[in-house]
Amino acid sequence: MLHLLKIDLKKLTSYRTFWVVCGLYFVTLAFTTASGMEFLKWLANKSSEFGASVNINRIPLYHFPDVWQNLTFISGFFKLVLAIMVVISVTNEYTYRTVRQNIIDGLSRWEFLQSKILTNVLLSFMSVAMVFIIGFVTGLIYSPSTSIQYAIQDLEFFPAYLLEVFAFLSYALMIGFLVQRSGLTIIILMLSHMIEAIIKVNLKGWAIELKPIFPMESISNLVPMPFARYAFQEIQDYVSLNSVAIALVWVFLFNYLSYLKLKRSDI
Amino acid sequence: MxxxxxxxxxxxxxxxxxxxxxxxxxxxxxxxxxxxxxxxxxxxxxxxxxxxxxxxxxxxxxxxxxxxxxxxxxxxxxxxxxxxxxxxxxxxxxxxxxxxxxxxxxxxxxxxxxxxxxxxxxxxxxxxxxxxxxxxxxxxxxxxxxxxxxxxxxxxxxxxxxxxxxxxxxxxxxxxxxxxxxxxxxxxxxxxxxxxxxxxxxxxxxxxxxxxxxVGQGEERVEVNAEVENLNEVLRGFSGTATVQRENGFYEVTLRENFHGKDLNRFLFDQGITASHLVTRKKSLEKHFLEILADGK
Missing domain, CATH: 3.40.50.300 (P-loop containing nucleotide triphosphate hydrolases)
Structure with a gap:
């Protein structure tokens, strides 16, 4: 297993695009998640120009345990960047025909896929670690109470966020294998949410019940949007096991379809 | 093996x-x-x-x-x-x-x-x-x-x-x-x-x-030249000759089975002719290949 991960990392770590894209991903992720208070200040400034006053200290954006759901939700938007990297990594293998040579050299098709999946796992875990560190540090800075009791509340959002990133990367991997061309794959990837939204809007009758099992929907449902709570609205501040189950099924399907495609085609 | x-x-x-x-x-x-x-x-x-x-x-x-x-x-x-x-x-x-x-x-x-x-x-x-x-x-x-x-x-x-x-x-x-x-x-x-x-x-x-x-087995081809005017006829007179063709300034003799270049050489010598050029050509794979491809039609 580790040996397969090593193979894929060897391909990526000498690839400049990989460092640029991953660098952009982690830097923007870090800056965005860490600059919430700056954003609130800017917001307060703007609204004071219109005569409204907002007391930003009343908004516990980075207070334990709110910080966990807030940050994992915001971080979810950035997974697209990581997914584009995954697409490039797969479609490169087809453009350079190296997938063919890898198999000639003695990887099985399943091992080849495994090496890609393992990289997805690694990237997902790194995202989680990054968000956790930022959440932890900002939490320590801004929380009025830094007692462990609050800090360890709601940590369930991290496994949910991990699943969210991994599921989306699995999806990217699958369309990479199916389409094999980087440009087209990236466009499909970026339009996926929109295409799904169009389908969902046009659902009628009993089919409306199917909405939660749509792939993009189920992936976004893992960490629900938290900010409405600052406008005194009721939100879902827990991870629903239902969404986890649906997302897990999709993860399995995405990777299984990649496997079928790879197994059946002449490379 | x-x-x-x-x-x-x-x-x-x-x-x-x-x-x-x-x-x-x-x-x-x-x-x-x-x-x-x-x-x-x-x-x-x-x-x-x-x-x-x-x-x-x-x-x-x-x-x-x-x-x-x-x-x-x-x-x-x-x-x-x-x-x-x-x-x-x-x-x-x-x-x-x-x-x-x-x-x-x-x-x-x-x-x-x-x-x-x-x-x-x-x-x-x-x-x-x-x-x-x-x-x-x-x-x-x-x-x-x-x-x-x-x-x-x-x-x-x-x-x-x-x-x-x-x-x-x-x-x-x-x-x-x-x-x-x-x-x-x-x-x-x-x-x-x-x-x-x-x-x-x-x-x-x-x-x-x-x-x-x-591939080289079977009929042998020999390229011959000698400073004799009626070389063509002489070569045709050899009992081992199947065909004679003029090619690239030489006579190319295709021999019958079991005849070799040295037999032709001895024959010419017996006729009082000294060859200025005598090369035994084995059939090249290229010729063989083209034959095989032609047969396979």
Whole structure:
């Protein structure tokens, strides 16, 4: 297993695009998640120009345990960047025909896929670690109470966020294998949410019940949007096991379809 | 002799096109086996199936008497069609990656780089290599795990005469170490120079297989010239002559069976004629190949 991960990392770590894209991903992720208070200040400034006053200290954006759901939700938007990297990594293998040579050299098709999946796992875990560190540090800075009791509340959002990133990367991997061309794959990837939204809007009758099992929907449902709570609205501040189950099924399907495609085609 | 590769009824259809049709073939240990055929005759498709990248429509094959798995492929060094590497990696890094894939010792890398004379350029990116260097890197990668079988598909494609000679020497050097080599090519000269056995494919059908040295057997041709005016008639008068043709300023005599160049020489000498030019030509693989292809129609 580790040996397969090593193979894929060897391909990526000498690839400049990989460092640029991953660098952009982690830097923007870090800056965005860490600059919430700056954003609130800017917001307060703007609204004071219109005569409204907002007391930003009343908004516990980075207070334990709110910080966990807030940050994992915001971080979810950035997974697209990581997914584009995954697409490039797969479609490169087809453009350079190296997938063919890898198999000639003695990887099985399943091992080849495994090496890609393992990289997805690694990237997902790194995202989680990054968000956790930022959440932890900002939490320590801004929380009025830094007692462990609050800090360890709601940590369930991290496994949910991990699943969210991994599921989306699995999806990217699958369309990479199916389409094999980087440009087209990236466009499909970026339009996926929109295409799904169009389908969902046009659902009628009993089919409306199917909405939660749509792939993009189920992936976004893992960490629900938290900010409405600052406008005194009721939100879902827990991870629903239902969404986890649906997302897990999709993860399995995405990777299984990649496997079928790879197994059946002449490379 | 131990059978390295055995193919039984291997077939591949691409839609309605039959690329390889019920191919049966055996390759024994130590052979340098040439696969001949015009472009599109199914050579690469066959090799692709043997190396697990093309799924056969039907039929089977076995390596070393075992059903093929990806573990067996690690024991085979193969370059199909053209060299394939990661363009952004250096030659050295590409080979390191290959060593990881083949799960073999990376300490062999300097040796194979030395063998193909790429040591000086090993840290340059693959995309900066010339075609000949790419071909040689591919051979280096195929040799990396000291394979018992080497598969080369058109290894001299696109090379200059010097490059072709280099690769040919390399193949001979490797063959001298007792490795089994399967060489696909449409360059007949190349096959004749390095191969011990050969097979001819045409539109996916196997139309001939046998040892290369049998090709030269059969009728002999002798090129003759002498400073005599009626040489043509004299040559026709020889009992071993089948035909005489004038070609390139020489008379080309095709001899009947069991007659050889020395018989013709003695005959001329007995007639009081001294030949100024007398060369025995064995039938070239090219002629043989064209004949086989013509017969196969």
């Amino acid at each position: 131990e059978t390295v590769l055995s193919i039984k009824g291997l077939t591949k259809n691409f839609g309605r096109l039959c690329a390889v049709n019920k191919l049966n073939l055996e390759v024994k240990r130590g052979q340098v086996f040439g696969m001949l055929g015009p472009n599109g005759s199914g050579k690469t498709t066959t090799l692709g199936m043997l190396m697990g990248v093309t799924n056969p429509t039907s039929g089977e094959f076995s390596w070393f008497g075992e059903t093929p798995t990806h573990h067996l492929r690690k024991k085979i060094g193969a370059v199909l069609e053209h060299p394939i590497f990661y363009p952004y990696l250096s030659g050295q890094k590409n080979l390191e990656l290959n060593a990881l894939v083949k799960q073999c010792d990376a300490r062999n890398i300097p040796n194979v780089l030395d063998l193909v004379e790429l040591t000086d350029r090993r840290n340059d990116k693959y995309k900066t290599y010339s075609l000949g260097m790419k071909q040689r890197l591919a051979i280096a990668s195929a040799l990396l795990n000291d394979p018992t079988v080497l598969i080369l598909d058109e290894p001299t494609n696109g090379l200059d005469p010097m490059g072709i000679a280099e690769i040919r020497e390399l193949i001979k050097k490797i063959a001298a170490n007792g490795k089994t080599i399967i060489l696909a090519s449409h360059l007949l000269d190349e096959v004749q120079k390095v191969c011990t056995h050969f097979a001819v494919l045409k539109r996916g059908n196997l139309i001939h297989t046998g040892p290369v040295n049998e």
